[in-house]
Amino acid sequence: PRYGTHCVGDEYKAELCSSQACSGESSIESDLVEQRADKICRRMKSKAATNDSYSGEGQVVVTEKCRVKCQKTSGKWGKTHYLLPDGTPCKGTDTTSSSNISWHCVKGRCM
DSSP, X not given: OGXXXXXXXXXXXXXXXXXXXXXXXXXXXXXXXXXXHHHHHHHHHHHTOSSOXXXXXEEEEXXXXXXXXXXXXXXXXXXXXXXXXXXXXXXXXXXSSOTTOOOBEETTEEO
């Protein structure tokens, strides 16, 4: 911000270029989110970047709707959270507004 002051409002302004699911992805929002979470965790499983063994199953973090945690082969959930891709549908916090508002992940935030 100019002159060192802070602006009021969101930090980002984003434009959604397409609301259509990519080829091979579900058009049902809840299924799409699950597919993307699992894809992230399968990638972590294949990287084997840590000593932890991952199952390849992912789950959206309840308190952070644009972050994913991955299940370990032990059945426990990993502590590291990964960002869902920008544009992934999410559940917004404003439930008083019109129900036709569309919320999407942008840089790890549901906007």
